[in-house]
Amino acid sequence: MVGSDNENVMDNMNIVEDEKLGRDGAIVPEVGMKFKDEKEMFEFYKRYAYNVGFPVRKRNSKKGDDGVVRYVTFTCSHEGRRSIKKPQATIPTGCKARLAASADIDGTWKITVIHLDHNHKISSFKSRLYRCNRELSAHLKRRPEVYDMTKNPLHKSCTSVVLEAGGGENMTYVKKDCRNYIEQVRQLRIGEGDAAAIQSYFSKIQAQCSEFYFSMDLDEELRLKNVFWADNRSRQAYKEFGDVVTFDTTYLTNKYDTPFVPFVGVNHHGQSILLGCGLVSNEDTDTFVWLFKTWLQCMHDQAPHGIITNQDRTMQNAIQIVFPNSKHRWCLWHILKKWSEKFGYHVDKSSIFSVMHVLVYDSQTVEEFEEGWRAMIDTYDLHNNVWLSGLYENRDRWVPCFSKTTFWPGMSTTQSSESMTSFFDGYLHPKTSLKQFFEQYERALRNKVEKEYQADFKSYFQMVPCATKYEMEKQFHAIYTISKFKEFQDEFIGKIYCEVISASEGFLGTTYEVREDVINDERVKKRIFSVSFRRENCDIICSCHLFEFLGIICRHAISVLIRNDITSLPEKYMLRRWRRDVSRSHTRVAVIYGTPRQLRYDKMCRAFAELADLVADDEEQTRAIMDWIEFQSKELRMTKSRSGCNVDENSIS
Incomplete structure (x- = not known):
């Protein structure tokens, strides 16, 4: 514990008054006490609770704007409500005893709220039986493990430990804890076997294809911690589609608590394409640094231009270490998904959702977003909302108007990553064992490759007919894949909703104002876009920046081009990424997935x-x-x- 003058725990114990002592001399928590970290504070509260005679638990915690935990509450374990489905009449509930604390910028924790009274009986003699106080020491853990390995009955181990402890009243655990530990030990032994099996499996694949890459990270006891792999098809595809990558840890966690983490890009059809994946045992910075460095080495040290993840702080730290020059965006899909959770309580939640949706998707400029955000905060009195404040501080990571001048090929959210993980649905589930995982992974991936082959076939031998007789539409019709031509065609047809309403000459060319009728549910909203055009080199830029962001020229620019009698566009507006007449190396890689x-x-x-x-x-x-x-x-x-x-x-x- 750290006092206002940096006293340690013993200093505070010496100066505390007698009336502040609990049973058996336990220091009574009080507002203003300081601690060097959260762990020290929790151990202090646990010691107090043990001596007084009640169980404790961590009730909740909140992160500050910097993503670090700054607020925490510890309560008596009887704090919650009684379950209706499984009532436990012998356990009182609704206890208000608690300790709340906050941390300053230096990481020092201070108690801010304390309630000491309980609504139930307390007894220090029962403290050792509370779950929060039960533990197996390293010495005691070894005994049941040895008994289990020698196939002796578990009750013999428990009996010997009771005798060694001098009686049951001196034991710090119950028989159930012993059984739970044995289950953990058995699971770890399975992990060791899986590590060998996976390495053997990867070695077989590598023997079939020398370009197959894998890396396994083991702990001090040679148990599998993390694994990364990428086949040659993924490595070759990265050369074409590795400019922007999504990375998602939210898909599934198997029975070994090992999240599946795919690296996903977007191919020439707009389909998700796997660029490597891993299984990780932890979601801390060190683990992500290992995974990212391994993936980067696999991809010949060519970092992506952009990477999209969720809001995980440790992942953000790892990206800054391994990909310092890559643009990092947050998953807009995940952020918007959290709104109902964060504002479900608010009386104006529907209005807030609506305003936020307009702000995110309709703000053409940073200034427009900033003004709308301030108005929303003022209107609904959201000044003290910590979550919103954190989002605003990092608005350049998730609001489209801050990044729309940078190329993100259809990946404004982790939507492509979501489609990739949903593709594994039906093949993988949280209870999938590691051995089963690779079996099902292969089946799923082969199906994914087949879908790309089918899309290639259709783009070579079939095409969507042109909707007009304009040469510009025919130009894209001749070279784009079906899916990307459809996107261009939607914009081309969409020019009927656009009207050029003014033009002004300037030093850098002509600037046009284009008004678009945005029709939604029979409601018409008129929006104005600014398009600059230089005839000598056919440079055209729209304020919506659809081309810069998604690689598809927009309807506003098309309206201006047709007004200026431009019949065809230069090559710079026809991206190699979306072309169907390009021979790509990953499509020539033999597919070896499978047993x-x-x-x-x-x-x-x-x-x-x-x-x-x-x-x-x-x-x-x-x-x-x-x-x-x-x-x-x-x-x-x-x-x-x-x-x-x-x-x-x-x-x-």
Whole structure:
């Protein structure tokens, strides 16, 4: 504990008055007491509670604007309400005893609120049985672990420990704690086996493809902590689509509490594409630094221009360390998702949601957003909302008008990452074991690759017809993938809602005012956009900055170009990223995902498909082939039945 004059805990204990002492000499907490960190303060409160005779827990905490925990509340464990579904009549609830504290900028904690009275009986003799006070020492942990490894009954271990402690009244844990620890130990042993199995699996894949990359991070006891891997297809795709990457830790956590963390980009069809992924045991700065450095090394030290994540502070710290020159944005999708949680209590929540939505999506300039934000804060008296204040301080990380002049290829949120993770739905779930994870991951990824192949095929052999006879539309029709041409076509058709209402000459060219009728639910809102145009080099810039942000020229610019009789655009407005006539290296990488069984299965399927193409037009040959297949199926079923062999369809051997 740190006093106002930097006294330590013992100093305060010596000067405390007798009336401030609790049972057995415990120091009574009071407002103004200071501590060097949160842990020291909690241990102090636990010692007081142990001596007085009540259980404690951490009730809640809040972060400051800097993302560091600045406010915390500890309460008596009887503080909550009684469960209706599972009432526990013997446990009183609603206790108001608590300690609240806050930290200053230097990290010093000070008690700000203290309530000492309880609404239930307290007894120091029962303190050792409260969950918060039960613990297994390193020595006591070793005994049940040894008994378990030698297959001895668990109750023998517990009995010996009771005798060693001098009786049950001196024990600091109950039998249930011992059983829980054994379950943890068994889980860690599974982890060791998984580490070896995963390394063996990765080595097999690497033997098939030398460009397959993986790295495993082990703890001091050689247990698996973190793992990263990327196949050659992902590494080649990064060369084309690694300019902007999303990184999401929110998808799933398997039964080993190991989050799956995919690196995801956007391909030429606007589809999400995997650029590597990992499993991490922690979400602290050191873990993310290891993961990011490993990924960067895998990608030949070529950092992305931009990276999108959630608001995790530790991730932000790691990005500043590993990607100091990359632009870092927050996931707008995650931020807006939190609004109902943060303002569900507010009487004007619907109005606040509506105003915020307009601010985020309709603000064309920083000044417009700033003015609208101040008005919202004043109107709904949100000056003291800590969460909003933190968002405002970091507004350049998530509000589109602050970053729309930088290229983010359709990734204004982690929407592409969300679609990537939802793609794994049905294959992966939180209870998936590590072994099952890689089996299902392969199946899911092969399906994803097939979807890209199908989109490539359609873009080569099919096309959406032009909606007009303008040469400019035909220009993009000839070279863009179907999905990206549709986006351009939407803008081209959207020019019918636009009207050039004024033009003024300037030193850098002509500036046009374009009015657009934005029609939503039969309501028309007129918005004004400013478009500057230089005829000599066909430079055109719109205040909406759609081209700079998404790589698709906007309807306002198209209106000005047509007004100036521009029939076709220079190459700089037709991005290689969206073209269908580009040969990309990742599409030539052989797909090796799958077990030997799966690869054999695919090989046979392709052979059967080729055979079917050859004979499908001949009824007699088709019947002969089908008879042969039926005969082979019966023979194989009989053979497997006699041998008692069951095929494990989920094997990854």
